[in-house]
Amino acid sequence: MARMTWTFSPERVDTPDATALRRDYFGDVAGRYYGRVLAEDEYDEEMIDEGLDLLAPPAGAFLVGRHEGKPAACGGVVLLDAERAELTRVFIRPAFRGTGGAGLLLNGLEDAARALGARRMVLNTRLDLVEARALYVRHGYAEIPAYCTGPYMEIWYGKEL
Template sequence: MTWIFAPEHVGTPDATALRRAYYGDVAGRYWKRPATEAEIDEGLAGDGVELLAPPTGQFLVGRYDGRPAACGGVLLLDAERAELTRVFLRHAFRGKGGAGALLHGLEDAARALGARRTVLNTRLDLVEARALYARHGYAEIPAYCSGPYMEVWYGKEL
């Protein structure tokens, strides 16, 4: 069984299902209850994913043994920096080497867009994500943006 990561439009059925699963997972953890379909719809409305396509970004879908299992986006913030966003692996596929491969693919996508540094923000309660970023060379940096669900910021030179 192998992982394959490839660029994919955010509106394909697989990309949409993964984005919905991502939002349901992070919102549900924040609210400490499952997110409803209506809440997921509301959270995804106007979320700017249309920018996750060249020349401003890229969206990757990861498949494990052909099944859609992971996703992530890269968004150019300026000529030097690309932000990683919507980094997600379905729970059933965790522990199979996909998270590191996804980060590598996103970093390659950022380089292809001309970025020399990647940055991201996350929440303190997303401990698995924070551990993943630290394992792959991301270090805490000062806040480069603000928002209600942003508690810690990371960066990495490419």
């Protein structure tokens, strides 16, 4: 049996694969929030595209993960200041979950943050995203005091890089 492989690489957020992954990410987290799959007319393009200019050097980075060549994952980092980067838009398509990609994606994003000069990674998420929270804790993230506020921010994590 052939071993399934993951590859991760920096990619512009506006490529077709990156755009589709960001849209799937939003559909997943918004759908969980509302308890149902979103209808096509419920996607808010402004929200999907918010802050994308920060997901490119020198302010940040965006990675696309491919499993056996198929676009399957994405995530970004944004520098908040000279020492901290924020993890954002971390997503594995459901069909590819459980294949080891999430940990590899986090490692790649942490490497990208280090390359930008960050010494600490922080993130915020919702309490109902239990799989994501478990992933972060499994990879050394610990709960920290809130460093920002906004809707959909219920718990904050950090990790020294």
